[in-house]
Amino acid sequence: MTSSPPGGARDTIGQGIRRARNARGRTLEQVSEEIGVSPATLSLIERDKVSVTRARLKEIAAALGADPAELGWGTDPEHEAQLRVEPESERPHVLGAAIECFTRRGYHGTSMREIAQAGHMSVAGVYHYYESKQQMLVSALEPAMVELRDAVVAAGQRHPEDEPEKRFAAMIEVLAIFHITERDIAFLGGSELRSLEGANRERVVQLRRGVQHLVDAEAQAAAAAGAFANPDILFASRMVVNMCVSLARWYDPEGPVGPDDAVANAVAYALAVMKSTAVGA
Amino acid sequence: MTSSPPGGARDTIGQGIRRARNARGRTLEQVSEEIGVSPATLSLIERDKVSVTRARLKEIAAALGADPAELGWGTDPEHEAQLRVEPESERPHVLGAAIECFTRRGYHGTSMREIAQAGHMSVAGVYHYYESKQQMLVSALEPAMVELRDAVVAAGQRHPEDEPEKRFAAMIEVLAIFHITERDIAFLGGSELRSLEGANRERVVQLRRGVQHLVDAEAQAAAAAGAFANPDILFASRMVVNMCVSLARWYDPEGPVGPDDAVANAVAYALAVMKSTAVGA
Numbered sequence: 001m002t003s004s005p006p007g008g009a010r011d012t013i014g015q016g017i018r019r020a021r022n023a024r025g026r027t028l029e030q031v032s033e034e035i036g037v038s039p040a041t042l043s044l045i046e047r048d049k050v051s052v053t054r055a056r057l058k059e060i061a062a063a064l065g066a067d068p069a070e071l072g073w074g075t076d077p078e079h080e081a082q083l084r085v086e087p088e089s090e091r092p093h094v095l096g097a098a099i100e101c102f103t104r105r106g107y108h109g110t111s112m113r114e115i116a117q118a119g120h121m122s123v124a125g126v127y128h129y130y131e132s133k134q135q136m137l138v139s140a141l142e143p144a145m146v147e148l149r150d151a152v153v154a155a156g157q158r159h160p161e162d163e164p165e166k167r168f169a170a171m172i173e174v175l176a177i178f179h180i181t182e183r184d185i186a187f188l189g190g191s192e193l194r195s196l197e198g199a200n201r202e203r204v205v206q207l208r209r210g211v212q213h214l215v216d217a218e219a220q221a222a223a224a225a226g227a228f229a230n231p232d233i234l235f236a237s238r239m240v241v242n243m244c245v246s247l248a249r250w251y252d253p254e255g256p257v258g259p260d261d262a263v264a265n266a267v268a269y270a271l272a273v274m275k276s277t278a279v280g281a
Numbered sequence: 282m283t284s285s286p287p288g289g290a291r292d293t294i295g296q297g298i299r300r301a302r303n304a305r306g307r308t309l310e311q312v313s314e315e316i317g318v319s320p321a322t323l324s325l326i327e328r329d330k331v332s333v334t335r336a337r338l339k340e341i342a343a344a345l346g347a348d349p350a351e352l353g354w355g356t357d358p359e360h361e362a363q364l365r366v367e368p369e370s371e372r373p374h375v376l377g378a379a380i381e382c383f384t385r386r387g388y389h390g391t392s393m394r395e396i397a398q399a400g401h402m403s404v405a406g407v408y409h410y411y412e413s414k415q416q417m418l419v420s421a422l423e424p425a426m427v428e429l430r431d432a433v434v435a436a437g438q439r440h441p442e443d444e445p446e447k448r449f450a451a452m453i454e455v456l457a458i459f460h461i462t463e464r465d466i467a468f469l470g471g472s473e474l475r476s477l478e479g480a481n482r483e484r485v486v487q488l489r490r491g492v493q494h495l496v497d498a499e500a501q502a503a504a505a506a507g508a509f510a511n512p513d514i515l516f517a518s519r520m521v522v523n524m525c526v527s528l529a530r531w532y533d534p535e536g537p538v539g540p541d542d543a544v545a546n547a548v549a550y551a552l553a554v555m556k557s558t559a560v561g562a
Contacts, residue, residue, distance in 0.1 A: 059422065104475065105389045105476075106387030106388065106389045106390055106472075106473075106476070107387065107390070108386045108391075109387055109388070109389020109390045110385045110389075179461020190471065190472070190530070191387075191471070191472035192387075194384075194385065195387070232537075232538050232542070232546055234537070235537075235538045235543065235546060236546070236550065238531055238532075239522075239524050239546075239547070239550055240526035240528070241522045242523075242524060242530070242531060243520050243521075243523060243527070245527065246523035246524070246526065246527060247518070249471070249517075249523070250519055250523060256513075256515070256516075257513050257516045261513070262516065265513055265517070265520075266515060266520070266558055268558070269517065269554045269557060271522055271557075272553040272554055272556070272557035273550045273553055273554065275553070276549055276550060276552075276553035279547070
C-alpha cells in the first residue's frame with residue numbers, strides 16, 4: 001500500500017480518501033454511516049466537489065483506520081488550500097442552532113433565547129460569540145455565498161476561455177452540487193434575504209447577483225460563439241440557475257435519482273434550455 | 282359598434298374587453314394605468330389567462346367609458362362562471378394587509394396588531410373577519426392553490442387525451458402565468474408552508490403535490506407515447522415545474538422579456554428539458 005498514486009501525480013484530498021477506502025474494501029454506505037453523513041455527501045467529497053473541514057477529515061481517517069499521512073494530507077500546501085477554514089470552538093455549533101431556528105420559525109420569529117435553548121447554552125453564551133441575531137444571519141449567509149461564488153469562478157476557469165459552453169456547464173454543475181448539499185443555507189438565502197439589514201443585505205444580494213452574472217457572461221459568450229441558439233439568453237440563464245437553486249427545496253438525495261445523476265441531469269437540462277429556440281408568443 | 286363579434290360566436294370576457302378597448306383606439310398601457318394594474322396583467326386578462334373580480338370588471342368598463350352590456354357580460358351565465366367569486370366587504374382588504382405583513386416580516390414575526398395597523402383598522406376589526414393569524418395564512422394560501430390546481434386541470438382538458446404533450450404544455454403554460462401574476466402568494470407558498478399547522482398544512486401540501494402529480498401524469502403519458510425521451514421523467518418534471526415556480530421570485534414583467542414571451546419561453550424550455558437525454562454521471 002502506498003500513500004500516493006503510481007506515476008508520481010499527487011492525489012487530491014478526495015482521491016486520497018477514495019483510494020484508501022477502496023484499498024480497504026469499504027463501501028460509501030459503510031463509511032458514511034460511521035461518520036454520520038449521507039453516502040451522497042461522502043461521494044461528493046471523494047470527487048472533490050465539496051470541501052471538508054479538518055475535523056471531518058480526521059473522522060474519515062479514523063473510520064478507515066488510516067494514518068493521515070497515508071491518505072496524503074497534512075504535509076502538502078496544496079491540500080491545506082483545499083480544506084475549509086477550521087471553525088473556532090463553539091461558534092459553528094451556535095450558528096448551527098441559529099440556522100435551525102431561522103429555518104423552522106423564520107428570522108423575525110426566532111429570539112436569542114430560543115437560539116440559546118436550541119444550542120443548549122445560556123443567552124450570555126450566545127452573545128459571547130455573536131453580538132446580535134442579525135450578525136448570526138449574515139454569518140450564515142455571507143460565507144456560504146462567498147464559497148459558492150468562488151467555486152463558480154474556479155469551475156469556469158478549469159476550461160479555456162475559448163470554450164464558453166464547457167465553462168458554462170462547469171458552473172451549472174457547481175450550482176447544482178451546492179444546492180444539493182447546502183439545503184438549509186439555500187432555503188434561508190431564498191426566504192430570509194429580506195431580513196438582512198442595510199449593508200449586510202446589500203453585500204449578500206451583490207454576491208448572489210455576482211453568481212448570476214458569472215453564469216450570464218459565459219452564456220452570452222457561448223451564444224456569441226454559436227453554441228447557444230436561445231434568443232432570450234439572459235432570461236434562459238436566469239431560468240436554468242433557478243432550476244438548480246430549486247433543488248435545495250425539493251430534491252431528496254435518498255430518492256430514485258442519486259446526487260451524481262441529479263447533478264449530471266441539471267447540466268444536461270441547462271444545456272437543452274440554452275440550445276432551445278423559444279416558440280414565441 | 283356591436284356588443285358581440287360577427288358570426289354569432291360569443292366573446293369571452295377577455296375578448297370582450299380587448300374588442301371594446303381596440304374599438305376606442307386605447308392602448309394596453311393607457312387603460313392599465315387608469316385602473317392601476319400593469320399592462321402585463323391587463324394583457325393576461327384580455328387573453329383570459331387570469332380571472333377577474335366583478336369590481337375589477339366595473340373599473341375596466343368605466344375606464345373605457347363602456348356599458349357593461351356592450352362588453353357582453355352581466356347577462357351570460359357562462360361569463361358569470363368566468364368571474365372570480367366576489368369577495369365580501371372588508372375581508373379581502375384585511376387579508377391583503379396580512380399577506381403584505383407575512384411577506385415582509387414572516388408569519389411568526391407578524392402580530393395581529395401589525396396586521397391591524399397595516400389594514401388601518403382595530404385589532405377587534407381584524408378578529409371580526411378572522412379568528413386567528415393562522416386562519417389568515419390558510420385563507421391566503423389555500424384558495425390560491427385550489428385556483429391553480431383547477432386551472433391546471435382545465436388546461437390539460439383543453440386537449441384530447443391522446444395528445445399528452447399538448448396537455449403537458451398547456452399545464453406548464455398555466456403554471457408560468459400563475460407565478461408571474463401571483464408573486465406574493467407564491468412567495469408565501471414557498472417560505473411559509475412550514476407555518477401552517479396540522480390539517481391546514483396537510484391540505485395545502487396535498488394541493489401542491491396534486492399540481493405536481495397532474496403534470497407528472499401527462500409527462501409520463503407523453504414519455505409512453507414516445508414524445509419525451511428523458512430517462513428520469515419524474516425528476517425532469519419536478520425541475521420544469523420548479524423552473525416555472527421560480528418566476529415568482531425573480532421575473533420582472535417590466536423587464537426586457539414581456540409576460541407573453543416569458544410564458545411562451547417557459548413552455549419551450551420545459552419541452553426542451555423533457556425531450557433531452559441526460560448525459561449521465
